[in-house]
Amino acid sequence: MIAHAETVPSGRNPLVKFILRWLLTTNHKEIGTLYLSLSFLLFFIGGAMALTFRAELAQPGLQLMGADFYNQMVTLHGLVMVFGAVMPAFVGLANWMIPLQIGASDMALPRLNNFSFWIMPFAFGLLLSSLFMPGGAPNFGWTFYAPLSTTYGPPSTDFMILGIHMMGISSILGAINIIVTIFNLRAPGMTLMKMPMFVWTWLITAFLLIMAMPVLAGVVTMMLTDRHFGTSFFEASGGGDPLIFQHVFWFFGHPEVYIMILPGFGIASEIIPVFARKRIFGYTSMVWATGSIAILSFVVWGHHMFATGMPLATELWFMYATMVIAIPTGVKVFNWVATMWGGSMTFETPMLFALGFVVMFTIGGLSGLMLAIAPVDFQYHDTFFVVAHIHYVLYPGAIFATMAAVYYWIPKWTGNMYDERLGKIHFWTAVIALNLTFFPMHFVGLAGMPRRIADYALPFTGLNTFATAGAFLLGLTQLLFLYIVIKTVRGGPKATDQVWEGAKGLEWTVPSPAPLHTFEVPPKVD
């Protein structure tokens, strides 16, 4: 493809060289590393925010912060985790692994790839700078419902809007790059139905991104014009409609939750067969199930809005459509179990994380089914039950999948094996801590505690204290993860090219660590 290794002139100061190398790189592996590093940093920033408000929630009353700062932390935690931790992590994995898995020498559009990444730090710089502005950071939740975010939002809201625009541009460009790469650069012989599941799920995710992100861009633009240019899209007193905001937001928002989980499905589908030493069960139906989930994700957004006063017929449609999603999702879970069935399993850390993913994502999926039942949703809606649900699908879902992927592929990235014992300790402490954190939230929500409140009535005290303790333990376990990753990057037992005994696929045919340039001559797939 394009020659780009020698973009940095030689003979300069090593620091300048270092900066220029990473700033100007167009190599998919280096950009993948950049994405993963940024995501890791933002994961800790978002986590620290979560611990900040969890500390406030440890006891009723206001101890550590005002309610307004609490709301800022809740808002930024959501935005940073969704757009800063989960999405860039998956894009980073895609950058590293898709060319390796399809036998391409790089992404199809390397310069665009560089551009997509380097937008991100600036986008998050804008977003996080709002913390230091007069009036404070955005304080209306990551869903930024109008008119709280328009007429009543703090001045820093505009920085959030521009930050989201930039993240959106980055995501759309990244998605275009992934689609073009997959469609054009597959090794000879690799037909679509021979692609690894991770590539398939990312292909579908990339289409979701292209369809959903412009809608988000639209809604934040409408916010911006409402705030500054005298329009009244969402302002009832100007003839506008605050509900339109929610419709448009969730038309983006629901596909967004699948953007955050489909690559995780792909990762589980890569890892489980390798450690079960058995081919994935029902590959074709796995592909179709992923596709159906993606299509259905565009027609279920109203289930976030059952309490907004929708007409009966609309409520029924959204209830039924949402319940239907359980079917393809069920197929995926059953197929993973069937893949394991009759296998010859070993339980290295990636497998543990993948299995943890399947079990706890299923718990989140089942509570999602409960939430889909519209009449009962009137009791669940906007309580901690929903908080428990989303964290079960996102933490052991998206984040465990990412961790599984890191443990699985890090020997290929670094050439070193990670510390298996520490990896297992990380897994088990994380599983325990996250269940201690999020399981009680089901109970406290059912008992009637609304979400996003800085202070709560006395009967909710015990469970909240418990969840806060769990959250701090969970934060600590991720420091262990950071330590394991750094340790592996710095050294460790040398990995073989195949790394895992049961591993098949093109990425395992290149040396470990993967050299900067691979597959300059396309491999042949039969």
Place this chain on the structure above:
Amino acid sequence: MNSQIINEVITVQLAIKRFFVRSRSYGAWAILISLLSTTVLAQGWDMRPGVTEMSQHLRTLHHISLWVCIVVGAVVFGAMFYTIFAHRRSKNPIPATWHHSTKVEIVWTIIPTLILVGMAIPATKALIEIEDNSDADLTILVTGSQWKWHYQYLEAGIGFYSNMSTPLEQINNTEAKGEHYLLEVDNHLVIPTNQKVRFLTSSDDVIHSWWVPDFAVKQDALPGFINEAWTRVPEPGTYRGQCTELCGMNHAYMPIVVDVLPEDEFESWLEDQRIALESMGEAAIAARSRDWSMEELMPIGEDTYLSNCATCHQPDGSGQGITYPAMTGSAVVNGPIENHISTILNGVAGTEMQAWGPQLSDLEIAAVITYERNSLGNETGEVIQPLTIFNSR
């Protein structure tokens, strides 16, 4: 003796032993599970049964879907843990090679579909009933604003605001918290038993959501919209809820308290409200027909300030950043009186400073302005009369 019999005896003995060991562990599991579920119920960690037919029905639906999830979870995780146990490499060194079965896949597509249809039927029935707002006996307009509820009985023509009554000292942990911490208000909403009460929800500013868990009524209150919900409560009592849509800084401090009275008591309560409304009108006339001294106004002003203004502007008037400006040394408080009065009467557009004109009496507004101008670090020496406020409206 032949060894065969001995072998059989040993086998049976082992089986019995295994049975006891296993049943003991099943027993242990059963005890553990029942302990857990008793804890969950005893602690009130399940959905509240509530007091209406609908809330109890929805709880049943909740239990149905919960059990469906538990059973599905048990089957899936059971299979998974079995295979983890039985098909690990040390037990099953040679993996199977099959990887496809259309028959099995059809089965596990159809079974979930049937389960879902089974869940959808009662859910649809319940939803149709929830959305039937016709034939109400009584209609109450519930309007949210930051951060209080405004209740208006449309037929009777009465209405009032309902503010949280938990003192700031309890929130700031300088005083012991009361039993109904954060779930107590100054004016309770009152409804009769056994009548179909329809709630119309709307908002003056941002989106709020009116939720009383014991009635299973949760309806968003949107500016520019009027939504409907209804309840019919058989049991007299006091029921509590709170706002469930993030509505700004004091979202946690927007509780709902509903008193349900037997029908005859409700009628006499309504009559009392009408009389009170009239006497409030008379009191307002009396208030503005005489001059008030600073000594009279200051304590009224302090009360009004603490219960309405202090959550944002702080009890000592120090404010919170640029969003909630300080009263101490404020240009409005120390500037022209007309501007101060209009700020309080009409609010400030596009901010969280709401219009207090409809919520407070002439006397209260006169008193709070007097208080702000002569306390909280300000010393203008001015006394504002209720008549001035009346004329400014």
